[in-house]
Amino acid sequence: MKIEIWSDFVCPFCYIGKRHLEEALQKFPERDQVEVMFKSFELDPHSPVETDMSIQEILSKKYGTSVDQAKNMTDSMTKQAATVGLDFRFDSSIPTNTFDAHRLTKYAKTKGKEAELTELLLQAHFTLSKHIGDKETLVGLAEQAGLDAEESLAVLNGQEFTRDVRTDEEEARQIGVQGVPFFVINRKYAISGAQPSDVVLSSIQKVWEEENQPASLQPLGTDGMACDENGCDVPPSKS
Template sequence: MRVDVWSDVVCPWCYVGLANLGEALDRFDHEDDVDVVLHSYQLDPGAPRRDDQPLEQRLAEKYGASVGQIRAQQARIVSLGAERGIDFRFDQAIGGNTFDAHRLLHLARARGVQLELKHALGKAYFTDGEPIGEVDTLRRAALSVGLDADEVEAVLTGEAFADDVRSDIAAAQQIGVSGVPFFVVDGRLGVSGAQPPETLLDILDQGWQTQVQAPVPVVAGGGADADACGPDGCEI
């Protein structure tokens, strides 16, 4: 059974959501028969390669909130992240365009280390304060999960997988994804947001018990609305 996940590298709820999926899979009886495929989604496709403006200041300006309000919202996700072993350090985050990161994730998919690279990129941005749009950051993350240096360099200096990234984004629009993370189980059951592990486990069980041979349109799956990052970004 396949689980497709749309997410962005700079989306904190995506990071939490993937951790929740990992916990759900650990409790799923058929974990070894599940293929998790990550798909590209950009919260800010027009972002520069590097944005040195403090994240809390950028969010405060974007949402018309005070820096204090943003910090309070960030504290909530820091707490949730800690429960999942994620060390969110928003005060150190250096923003940037994620298009090249997504291209590398497609290479990683082809080499069987996509989830590993996703986690490495998340740690680089959210914990280590590395500029997520810069080549050096992307190269270090890619090499740390065992990708071939020559292949990585070819991607970073060329246009490989650019069409794949665009196709993922177009597919998200086609099925009505308005916030990430967005999970699709067995091509049929869709659920948005950083759903808790229990909800994701229920969707996995439902998908397994009702598998079909031919793809059908995605429909909203169980679970209440959960935190997500939308087209305007993440108000955290």
């Protein structure tokens, strides 16, 4: 079974959704038969690498709200992340462009280190407040993932793997990806948003049982937490 995930490293629900998938796979008896592949998706391809704005200021400008209201949004996402053991620190996170991070991950894939680098990039941005648009930071993360530093820097200083990233993004448009995370299982079913782990598990089990039956791509969930180019939807908190 193949699970493809379109996501971005600055999408909070992509990290949450990744944890939900991992929780689901832990309960899936045939998990050793599952291959997880990460696909590139940039929430904002025009985002600058360097900015003096905080994430709350960026959200405030995007949604036309006050900075305090934007902070309430990030506080809500922080609480949701905590339910799956993630420590989000929006107050110190560094907004940036993720194109080079995606290219580096494509290089990591050729070395069998895609999963390791993906986790390190998400952790670096959301928990460690590292600048994942900075080449020196990216090389350091690549080394942590077990990649060669000089080769990683060469990738970042050139244009290698640009086509791989663009191909993923074009494919996302072709299959109608509106927001991320977006999971495609065996090219038969799609899960949109950071659905709860039990929903993900049910979907995986359904595909496993039907894998030898032809089926068109059809949604198994469309109302989960997700991010798109306009931002991240935050459901109202429960009292």
